[in-house]
Amino acid sequence: MVDRFPHYDVLAKRDTPSWNPQTRKVIGDRLATEEPEVLTPGQRATLRAVVDRIVPQPEQRPATNATALVLHKIMTNESDGFRHHELPQVREAWERGLDAIDAEAQERLGHPFAILDGDKADEILRAIEQGDVQAAAWASLPAMLFWSWRLIPDIVSAYYAHPSAWSAMGFGGPAAPRGYVRLQANRRDPWEAAERDDGRVISAEERNIHVG
């Protein structure tokens, strides 16, 4: 896909009135988050491969650290405030889930999940999504519930917590104390992303370089 918002970078607004000091701090901390030593190396490799398939990295932009953020959540075992009655807590669900994903790949294709090519990996993931699983490991973890209550929300939440993902969407990003002035359709504040539009005299690239 072509980049809809060429040269637009939410981070260019870091030192503008769109970011208050507490926002600068929490996003700075997030960008600096590295993979913690949690789970086994094999489970971590499986997770990395799953994340790559669920939320492919943005092209032409810095990669997100979604895997590190998910691992962080697993490490703290932090609840979202609810748990489906058939699922264990965060960390245990992920441990069992990653083992089961790997077992499913071994069972069907004879290889660990982490080394599968994209199409094969997607085939396994689709089977889990649909609950069409073969590995015995799923006996202690309902596959479809793990998918929709744990795997998907945790991974997409981690990816869309990253400024690269916001920039690719043309999302304004943090906006306090300076909010927005032009609320109507097709109106853009100078500190918002310009979308690629070949008819314009000044290109989106040019306009996005001045966003700040």
Place this chain on the structure above:
Amino acid sequence: MSADPQHAPQASAGRAPDVFKPGGWVPMRQYPEIDEVDFVIVGTGAGGGTLACKLAEAGFSVVAMDAGPYWRPLEDFASDETHQQKLYWTDERIVDGDTPLKMGSNNSGKAVGGSTVHFAMVSLRFRPDHFQTRTKLGYGADWPIGWQEMWRYYDEVEEMLKIAGPVRYPWGPKRGRYPYRAHPLNAAAEYLARGAEALGIDWTETPIATLSAPRGKAHPCVYRGFCVTGCSTNAKQSVLVTWLPRAIEAGAEIRDLAMVGRVETRNGRATGVHYHRNGEWRFQKAKNVVVAGYAIETPRLLLNSANDEFPDGLANSSGLVGKNLMAQLNQAAWGQVEDEVRSYKGPPSLAISEHWNYEDSGKDYFGGWSYMSQGPLPIIWAKSLAGGRSLWGQDLIDEMNRNNHSVGLKMVGETLPDERNRVTLADETDQYGLRIPRITFAFRDNEKAMIKHAVDFMDQSLEATGATERWKEMNDTCHLNGTARMGDNPTTSVVNADCRSWDIPNLWICDGSVFPTVGGVNPSLTIQAVACRTGDRIREMAARGEL
């Protein structure tokens, strides 16, 4: 700067945080625990915070406790969906039933000011008939309060919150002008308006609890769109920045990071509460106890307080504590348009239609619903697409990257009271050693019929504006109510019209859990109106020696 509000209580040593000033403090009265205060209130949200103010102003000694932190929005809130998870109730809860509810960020706050710290500020009155659905419309249960009386209390709350709303409201009996002028529409709201006009129904600017003009130390809304993660400019008129400063000025004490674990009773009367603060269990004596912890924590506390006198939990002779949980329907229709909509700008729901909350003909189900324009932030939107359309991989990324052209309409729909939808106690315990709630919920035929009608209608409205690639999000729920309903009869309700429990005369419940029915609008204006009424009633009863 003060210590982290999440880990160290802020309201102590005779002062409370000044929410209008970074690092600021206001003087706060404090009450020794051995003194029997007139009222201890559990929870400082829409119900508890409002009532704390009313009772303190009526001259009662009041201590209001909240399990959550005492924030100063100006210095503590980041402009970030993930970080602001700190506003939600994320202690473990088990969900089951055919439609297990998503909790946490979806519906539960944990902060001084309660869920109003992160709510979307939509401030609506019930339709008058909805206070008497059983008698007038043949379903649900009647409220023991009439709409005319509620109308007066709505006036009071709207004035207190300086609600910004339209000059003329299209539905229901006449109401006065809203205190502040309506906010301008954003592009997402214009799409609602155009769709409604094409289908020949009324729409209006949403009455909303964020400032459209300066008020005291608070500035008007800057249209930054992060409302459901907390407003870092104080434009939002939450309980934290409205009722509570007034309560403190009138002599109320707020105790933050104070988790109440048990209400104590002796000889059939409440004597005070056991609460956990600063790492230890403590006891506050009180002449009256008010439980205002919202529709899950209120029944949980009453059930966890079971003792020899009340083995089934407090106020539970009817057996109804925890039952009739009503989670409002929150389904949506979405589509794509040519225009750049950029729905991240402005409060998420600036336009509304209550048409189907007032119109009963053409329905094959009971109850009403309204619908509003939408502006989901990236994580919420990604979860909607991944959950509602099963998108992942490059399909998800590509769809996300078209978000500036997405528009949507979302319903707030009535769920019927049903005793099978309920809160009970699980065997598992939390960090305080208290049994956690188990929440059982299912949509029945009536909800399913309403959802079908609503999403089809919203879809037609989008179609009429030229939106293409439309889809329906079928699984969402929002506001919670019920679980300790009010009524006229001790065998079919938990509290009376004054929010006073039938079983224990000095135990009161004042929050969203007292609703017998939920209506087709967002609940918090009604919760605050009921709290204002309760405050007035308690003052009158005290004057007559009836407490």
